[in-house]
Amino acid sequence: MAGAITAAVPHVAETKRAVSTESPAARRILISITVLFLTIFVVIPLINVFNQAFSKGYEAYLSVFFPQRPDPDAVLTFSQKRRLAEAAAQAARTWRSIGLTAAVASIVLPLNILFGLAAAWATTKFNFRGRALLTSLIDLPFSVSPVVAGLVFVLLLGRNGIWGPWATKLEWPDPFSLHWVGFADGFWPLAFGQTHVGIIFTPLAIVLATIFVTFPFVARSLTPLMESQGTDEELAALSLGASGWRTFFKITLPNVKWALLYGVILCMARSFGEFGAVSVVSGHIDVNDTMPLRIEKLWNEYNNQAAFSVASLLAFVAVITLVAKSIVEWKAARDIERSD
Amino acid sequence: MTIEVRNISKSYGPTKVLRNIDLTIESGELVSLLGPSGSGKTTLLRIIAGIEQADPGSGAVVFDGEDVSGVDLGRRGIGFVFQSYALFKHLTVFENIAFGLRAKRRRERPNEAQIQEKVKSLLELIQLGSFAQRYPSQLSGGQRQRVALARALAVEPRVLLLDEPFGALDATVRRELRSWLRHLHDTIHVTTIFVTHDQEEALEVSDRVAVMGHGQIEQFDSPQEVYENPANAFVFKFLGNYNVFHGRAGAGSFVRPHDIAIFREADGGQPDARAGVVSHIGFGGPVVKIELEGADNHRVDVELTAQAYHELKLERGEKVWFAARRAHVDFPLDYSI
Numbered sequence: 001m002a003g004a005i006t007a008a009v010p011h012v013a014e015t016k017r018a019v020s021t022e023s024p025a026a027r028r029i030l031i032s033i034t035v036l037f038l039t040i041f042v043v044i045p046l047i048n049v050f051n052q053a054f055s056k057g058y059e060a061y062l063s064v065f066f067p068q069r070p071d072p073d074a075v076l077t078f079s080q081k082r083r084l085a086e087a088a089a090q091a092a093r094t095w096r097s098i099g100l101t102a103a104v105a106s107i108v109l110p111l112n113i114l115f116g117l118a119a120a121w122a123t124t125k126f127n128f129r130g131r132a133l134l135t136s137l138i139d140l141p142f143s144v145s146p147v148v149a150g151l152v153f154v155l156l157l158g159r160n161g162i163w164g165p166w167a168t169k170l171e172w173p174d175p176f177s178l179h180w181v182g183f184a185d186g187f188w189p190l191a192f193g194q195t196h197v198g199i200i201f202t203p204l205a206i207v208l209a210t211i212f213v214t215f216p217f218v219a220r221s222l223t224p225l226m227e228s229q230g231t232d233e234e235l236a237a238l239s240l241g242a243s244g245w246r247t248f249f250k251i252t253l254p255n256v257k258w259a260l261l262y263g264v265i266l267c268m269a270r271s272f273g274e275f276g277a278v279s280v281v282s283g284h285i286d287v288n289d290t291m292p293l294r295i296e297k298l299w300n301e302y303n304n305q306a307a308f309s310v311a312s313l314l315a316f317v318a319v320i321t322l323v324a325k326s327i328v329e330w331k332a333a334r335d336i337e338r339s340d
Numbered sequence: 341m342t343i344e345v346r347n348i349s350k351s352y353g354p355t356k357v358l359r360n361i362d363l364t365i366e367s368g369e370l371v372s373l374l375g376p377s378g379s380g381k382t383t384l385l386r387i388i389a390g391i392e393q394a395d396p397g398s399g400a401v402v403f404d405g406e407d408v409s410g411v412d413l414g415r416r417g418i419g420f421v422f423q424s425y426a427l428f429k430h431l432t433v434f435e436n437i438a439f440g441l442r443a444k445r446r447r448e449r450p451n452e453a454q455i456q457e458k459v460k461s462l463l464e465l466i467q468l469g470s471f472a473q474r475y476p477s478q479l480s481g482g483q484r485q486r487v488a489l490a491r492a493l494a495v496e497p498r499v500l501l502l503d504e505p506f507g508a509l510d511a512t513v514r515r516e517l518r519s520w521l522r523h524l525h526d527t528i529h530v531t532t533i534f535v536t537h538d539q540e541e542a543l544e545v546s547d548r549v550a551v552m553g554h555g556q557i558e559q560f561d562s563p564q565e566v567y568e569n570p571a572n573a574f575v576f577k578f579l580g581n582y583n584v585f586h587g588r589a590g591a592g593s594f595v596r597p598h599d600i601a602i603f604r605e606a607d608g609g610q611p612d613a614r615a616g617v618v619s620h621i622g623f624g625g626p627v628v629k630i631e632l633e634g635a636d637n638h639r640v641d642v643e644l645t646a647q648a649y650h651e652l653k654l655e656r657g658e659k660v661w662f663a664a665r666r667a668h669v670d671f672p673l674d675y676s677i
Contacts, residue, residue, distance in 0.1 A: 232426035235391055240440030240495055241414040250439075254430045 049315045052308035064309040067091045090303075093286055094310055097294035100203060103176050104290065105271045108210045112267050113260070116218025121252075123219075124226040125234070138219050141212055149212050150280025157199045167199045174203070201283030206290060209277035214267045221263030225256055225335060258332040265328060269321045273314060341498040341531050342367050343388065347399030350383055350392070357383045358394075359555045365548075370525045370532045372542040375552030376578065381535045382503055384552070388533065389413060389420050389501050403498065419492030419530075423504040425484045427476040433487050434472040437462055440495035462490040465524070482513040486520075493528070502534035506541065518545055539579050543567060551575045576668055583640050585664070597643040599666040602630065602652060606661050613661040616640060618654055630654065632662060 054061050067087040070076060076084070123135050141149065157167035173192035181191045196202045233255065237247040253260075275292040282288035289297065291314055298307035343365040350358040358380045365371050373381040386392040388401055390413035400409045408416050428436050437459045441450055450458065463469045466486035476484055485505060492500060505521070506514045522545050525532055536542050542549045543563040550560040551574075559571040570576040576594055583600070585593040603613060616632035619639075628649040630642040642662065644652070654660070 230424075232422045232424050233428060235413070236420065236422060236426040236491075237428075237439065237443070238412075238414050239389065239391070239418060239420040240443055240491070242439070242443035243414075246443055251428060 046315055049308055049311050052304060053312040055308075056305050060305060061309050061312075063087065063091075064306045065091060065094060090298075090306065093289065094294055094298075094306075096287065097289040097291050097310075098313070099176075100206070100288070101272055101290045104203070104207050104210050105268055107207050108214060108271050109264060109268060111211060112215050112218050113264060115215055116222060116263055116267075117260070119219040120222035120226050120256075124223055125231050135223075138216050141214075141216055146209075146213050146274065146276030146278075147280055150209050150277035153205060153209055153212070153277075153281050154200055157205070159200075161200075169197070170199055171195055171197050172204060200281055201285060201288065203288060205281035206278050206288060209281045210271045210274055213274050213277050214270045217267040217270065218260065218263035221259050221266065221332075222256055225259040225332065229255055255335070258328055258335055262325065262328045262332050265321055265325050269318065272317055341404050343499060343531060343533070344402040345384070345388065345399075346402060348384070348387060348394045348401065349398040350380070350387060350394050357555055358387075360399075361555075361557060363550060363557060363560065365531060365533065367531055368529045369547045370522070370545065371534075371548050371550060372546040373533065373535045373550050373552055374537070374539065374542040374578075376537060379552040380555040381537075381552045385501055385503055385533060385535050388499075389418050390416050391420070417495075417498040419495065419497030419500045421485075421488045421492050421500070421502040421505055423507055425476075425488040427484055427488055427491070429476055431475075432472065433463070433468065433474050433476070433479070434459055436476070436487055437491045437494050439491060444495075458494060462494055465493075466490045480513075481509045482517055485509065485517060489521075489524075493530075497530065500530050500532040502532065504536060505534055506536075506538075514541070521545060543579075551578060553578065570668065581641060581643075585667070593664070594668045595664040595666070597629070597641040598627075599664055600640065600642045600662050601665055602632075602642060602644065602648075602654070603661040603663070604652065613663040616660060616662055618656050618658045618660060621654060621656060632660070634662075 067090070068084065070081070070084050119134075119138055123131055123138070155161050156163055158164055159168055161167065172195065174194040174196060175192075177193035178190050179193050180189060183189050196204065199205050199208070233251050234247050237251045238244075242250070273292060274290075275296075278290055279293055279296075282290075282293055284293075286297075291310060295307050295310050295314075298304075298310065343363075345361050345363040348358055348361045349356070361380075361384060363384075373384060375381045383392060387394050390401075390408070390411065394401070394409070400407045402408065403416070428439065431439065438455050441455050441458060444450075459472070460469075463472055466489065468483060468486060468490075471479065471483065471487075476487070479487065489500075489502075489505075506517055509517065518541055521534075534545075543566075546563060548561060549563050549566050551558045551566055553574045559566050559575045561569075566575060567579055570579065573594065576582065581597050583595045583597065585595065606613065606615070614634055616634040618630060619633045620629075620631035622629040622631075626646055628644045628646055630644060630649075632640040632642060634640050640662065652660075
């Protein structure tokens with residue numbers, strides 16, 4: 001995956017210029033190899049995901065997310081009651097993992113947009129000592145195994161870590177537990193329903209690990225475009241008396257909006273799907289499960305159909321991402337062409 | 341507005357791009373900075389604009405007696421036209437021109453009706469009245485150039501700075517825009533500095549030309565003066581084609597191709613005429629370029645008017661005599677361009 005991403009936007013422009021010099025036979029063989037490879041490794045597995053998810057029928061698929069409610073009038077045996085309660089608990093865990101995945105993405109995305117814009121701006125519009133080093137550091141998460149990244153966080157913030165003594169005592173309110181409590185207790189009507197202690201093995205660690213794994217995407221998709229656009233338009237805006245902020249929002253941002261969106265799509269897809277880094281820092285606690293972790297647990301519990309049902313959601317998101325990516329990619333390539 | 345550049349130097353690392361530049365431009369003047377690439381002319385323009393800063397402690401840029409060296413680019417009251425035009429791709433022509441007006445601080449900002457009126461009058465000025473809703477990508481090079489100029493003029497700058505304004509245009513459009521710029525300057529009288537490497541352009545349009553080379557100003561004078569009385573060999577060589585005839589040790593005699601006369605007879609009235617063979621004839625419309633091969637295979641370029649060429653009826657391989665009507669002597673020969 002990393003290889004495909006590092007090529008990012010400029011790759012698109014290059015493929016258009018590709019001129020074939022091979023004989024028709026060689027071309028046919030190359031195309032067949034590509035199609036065969038993609039069929040075996042992408043198309044068949046993807047179809048299999050949906051096939052397995054619906055293997056016990058449409059109702060079984062739905063019951064993974066919406067378990068059957070017992071008929072209030074029916075008389076149930078103890079084991080029937082237990083099975084129903086179990087299914088309800090499983091569905092609740094699945095919903096929690098979906099919620100956590102969405103929550104993590106909603107925190108990671110804005111941070112990565114800010115970081116990506118700042119990094120792309122710094123490395124393309126300024127010339128300074130160490131710029132090349134900074135550019136390669138931004139790519140680091142592509143070359144480091146996510147599991148290693150997760151371990152680094154554990155070693156830094158865990159009980160025996162360098163910052164362990166501080167990190168394990170840190171108390172932080174869960175921003176998603178903010179709820180309405182009314183004015184009975186004072187002027188401020190909102191309160192946090194949940195407070196966590198520590199960082200590792202809490203959702204905060206999952207956020208940190210996901211940021212680490214996804215931060216290059218926005219920066220990498222902006223860099224080629226910003227480089228080709230240069231600084232003339234910004235300088236023109238400044239010379240006309242515009243402030244730095246106005247120049248950024250009226251000139252720079254509109255010029256890179258498609259490349260930015262492209263980076264956001266990649267970043268979102270990765271943050272939904274990240275497994276390795278998140279797995280290490282989650283501590284395998286149920287409440288810390290994101291969708292990929294949840295899928296693994298269901299699989300390990302021999303609940304294949306449920307595992308594939310949750311996986312089908314991720315696969316569905318992937319397909320939508322692919323479509324959105326193609327549209328945005330096309331628009332971003334057009335921006336690069338225009339700026340040449 | 342008068343612009344004074346006082347003792348400005350600029351280096352990029354070990355490379356000195358500008359060396360102790362002094363330049364005073366009078367209010368309302370149209371001045372060109374003319375020089376080969378690498379002469380520092382664009383850097384000087386960008387320092388006057390405030391896009392780049394001169395070396396610390398090296399001098400000052402002064403507008404109307406006020407030192408603006410520390411003033412931000414946006415607060416200097418300049419209008420800058422970039423070589424690439426730098427039009428805002430995602431905005432219409434109208435919004436491009438209105439950009440500077442809308443960016444003004446609330447107290448100074450004109451209301452919508454005033455903006456509409458101002459932009460309309462600028463569109464008329466650049467003869468693009470019906471192009472208000474087009475995007476830059478739908479315009480030709482010359483039209484883009486004029487929009488860039490109108491955008492810079494919208495904020496009523498005290499000085500207009502143009503970086504190679506016609507560099508990217510084809511020859512016909514260049515000539516048209518050149519005379520258009522001259523007329524525009526005669527109408528609005530804003531102090532204007534433009535950078536160019538095209539001698540003809542600089543000589544034709546400007547009130548005064550600053551010829552730059554090696555990070556210095558070699559000569560700053562009226563076009564006629566720099567052309568007819570060049571301060572040194574660099575200026576002479578840069579302003580046009582030339583022939584060198586070796587004279588006394590260490591000095592050369594520099595002659596423009598059009599200052600050489602060709603005769604059919606040895607005693608064509610010129611006692612110092614030399615012999616040569618016509619080796620090439622290049623017909624260039626009103627001017628015919630003749631190559632002569634003199635003694636010791638010394639090549640001499642001559643430009644004749646078409647009329648003189650027809651009167652002489654020259655043929656290739658013919659032996660003729662030539663003499664300089666006018667020469668610039670005594671520039672040291674080791675001065676390289």
